Amino acid sequence: MKRSLALGLLCVVALSSLTILIAQDWRSGIPWEEPKIVTPGEKPGDPPSDAIVLFSGTNMDAWNEAKWDVADGAMTVKPGSGGIHTKQKFGSVQLHIEFATPAEVDPNQVCQGRGNSGVFFGPYEVQILDSYENKTYFDGQCASIYKQRPPLVNACRKPGEWQTYDIVFNRPELKIEDGKVVEVIRPGYLTVFQNGVLVQNHHEIEGTTFWHQGPVYEPHEPMLPIQLQDHGNLTKFRNIWVREIPDDTKAKPAPSREPYFQ
Ligand code: MG
Numbered sequence: 464m465k466r467s468l469a470l471g472l473l474c475v476v477a478l479s480s481l482t483i484l485i486a487q488d489w490r491s492g493i494p495w496e497e498p499k500i501v502t503p504g505e506k507p508g509d510p511p512s513d514a515i516v517l518f519s520g521t522n523m524d525a526w527n528e529a530k531w532d533v534a535d536g537a538m539t540v541k542p543g544s545g546g547i548h549t550k551q552k553f554g555s556v557q558l559h560i561e562f563a564t565p566a567e568v569d570p571n572q573v574c575q576g577r578g579n580s581g582v583f584f585g586p587y588e589v590q591i592l593d594s595y596e597n598k599t600y601f602d603g604q605c606a607s608i609y610k611q612r613p614p615l616v617n618a619c620r621k622p623g624e625w626q627t628y629d630i631v632f633n634r635p636e637l638k639i640e641d642g643k644v645v646e647v648i649r650p651g652y653l654t655v656f657q658n659g660v661l662v663q664n665h666h667e668i669e670g671t672t673f674w675h676q677g678p679v680y681e682p683h684e685p686m687l688p689i690q691l692q693d694h695g696n697l698t699k700f701r702n703i704w705v706r707e708i709p710d711d712t713k714a715k716p717a718p719s720r721e722p723y724f725q
Pocket of ligand 1: 579580581590591692694
């Protein structure tokens with residue numbers, strides 16, 4: 464009995480080895496371009512080698528209407544001076560930004576009045592708010608797509624603590640005729656990590672994120688500045704960089720030959 468079991472095991476091992484020997488490496492036959500080399504930042508959050516740095520702590524040269532205060536490596540909203548816009552226009556991007564809502568909490572400022580700012584990709588806002596023990600409508604709290612989608616979870620740190628957003632924005636493609644959107648060829652999408660936590664998962668943008676109306680796509684250029692909002696609160700920002708994403712990342716070249724084994 465023992466002998467036949469050993470023989471059986473030997474056969475299984477021999478067959479498995481034979482299968483490994485005759486299996487071949489399947490190839491797609493698609494002539495992909497070799498991915499270019501990007502050197503990552505030294506530590507998490509540092510800009511990689513192909514990033515466009517929008518703020519590194521010393522000046523606001525990358526921004527228009529830059530009247531905010533710069534000190535101690537951060538820029539702070541100057542209430543009443545207005546939002547700021549990047550000089551460069553962008554389409555689809557990966558954005559890293561760090562922010563801190565005011566450490567001192569005014570008990571009279573609640574709901575939307577606490578640490579309010581926002582990152583705008585054209586007319587589409589990822590909300591910035593002090594949502595640490597501060598209730599508001601859920602699709603207006605921190606990391607919401609404003610008035611479209613609450614964050615999956617509330618990953619806010621305490622007021623005054625530095626927080627990170629890592630955002631992937633895929634621009635929409637709109638067909639515009641006579642100043643009107645006649646077709647949404649491809650909607651926009653937003654994915655957001657807050658402090659390393661996924662809070663928006665490839666959200667399909669439904670349109671503009673204005674406070675006074677529901678979402679609807681309105682005409683705009685394919686490339687637009689990134690904006691930071693002045694909502695009257697002393698929210699701070701630091702370490703802002705962006706990487707442009709080509710629109711054709713989903714395109715798949717035709718195979719130069721049929722899938723094959725080698
Ligand atoms: Mg806002």
